[in-house]
Amino acid sequence: MKRLPRLSKSGILTPSQWDAVARVIESNLREVTLQPGVGYTLNSGPGGQSLVVNGGGGSSSTQAAKLPWDITLTPTETAGSYLATIWPATVNGLIAENAFDSFPVTDTGLYYVVATATTDGSVVSGIAISIVSSPPDSQLPATNALPSTVNIIVGVIKDGKAYNIAKANKQLTPYYLSRANGDFSGIWATN
Numbered sequence: 001m002k003r004l005p006r007l008s009k010s011g012i013l014t015p016s017q018w019d020a021v022a023r024v025i026e027s028n029l030r031e032v033t034l035q036p037g038v039g040y041t042l043n044s045g046p047g048g049q050s051l052v053v054n055g056g057g058g059s060s061s062t063q064a065a066k067l068p069w070d071i072t073l074t075p076t077e078t079a080g081s082y083l084a085t086i087w088p089a090t091v092n093g094l095i096a097e098n099a100f101d102s103f104p105v106t107d108t109g110l111y112y113v114v115a116t117a118t119t120d121g122s123v124v125s126g127i128a129i130s131i132v133s134s135p136p137d138s139q140l141p142a143t144n145a146l147p148s149t150v151n152i153i154v155g156v157i158k159d160g161k162a163y164n165i166a167k168a169n170k171q172l173t174p175y176y177l178s179r180a181n182g183d184f185s186g187i188w189a190t191n
Contacts, residue, residue, distance in 0.1 A: 001028045068169050069154040071113060071162035073105070080107045084131055084157060090169045091117050091152065092124040103131040107160030112136060117150045117172055119188070124172055131157070141185035146174050150188045 002024045005017070013021070034049050036042050041052040068089030073082040083102040088095055096115060105111050114136045118126040121142075136151035154166035172188040179185070 001031060067164060067167050069113070069115075069166040070164050071155050071157065073157070073160065073162050074102075076104075080160075081105075082107065082160065084111075084113070084162065086113060086129055086155070089115075089154070089166070091115055091127045092170075092172055094124060094127050096127040096129045098129055101129070103129075105131060105157055109133060109159070111157040112153050113155035113157065115152045115154050115166075115170065117152065117188070119146060119148055119150070119172075121145045121148065122174070139187055141177070141187050143185060144183050146186035146188060150190075152190055 004024050005020050034042050034051065039054050041054065043050045043052060066087045068087060070087035072085045072087070074085070075082055082105050084105050085102050086096075086099070088099045111131050111133055112135060114130050114132060116128050116130060116136075117124045118128075136153065139147050139150050141147070150172060152166070152170055152172075154170070155162060155164045157163070168191075171191045173191075175187050175189050177185045177187075
């Protein structure tokens, strides 16, 4: 953007000074005015301007960026049947051993997308993804240890529609509850 000319003296502006100011203002307005371009249509009206983004198709169309744990359902040759793929994500920095597998589902019913973390009692050592039709087991506190497995529901598929619940990489943190007898119970908490 151009700066407005500075006046060297006070008083009324002359027509040539007004012209110089007007040229700078008009130039600055042209810089911030929306211009026609590829991929969108510019509409001008009495209320201002609006953009209509062209839907397009083929290789020139764009899609929203994927989030960790996003679920894609791809129809199979069998009516009402899909293959579900999960966009790669991590738990404690580990990617699932089966992150690039596809899982069969149908367009009816409820499915849980589960990331199961295995631990050695102190750190997460592995991740596996599964899609199940029953709610996964909840974590049970272990006595004087941390649970060896943790199920994290990262998404659901309901009647052929996928929903990403997690939307971000997950971090498991150990928590301990001390008992009066000196023992403790351990659980894993997730962000």
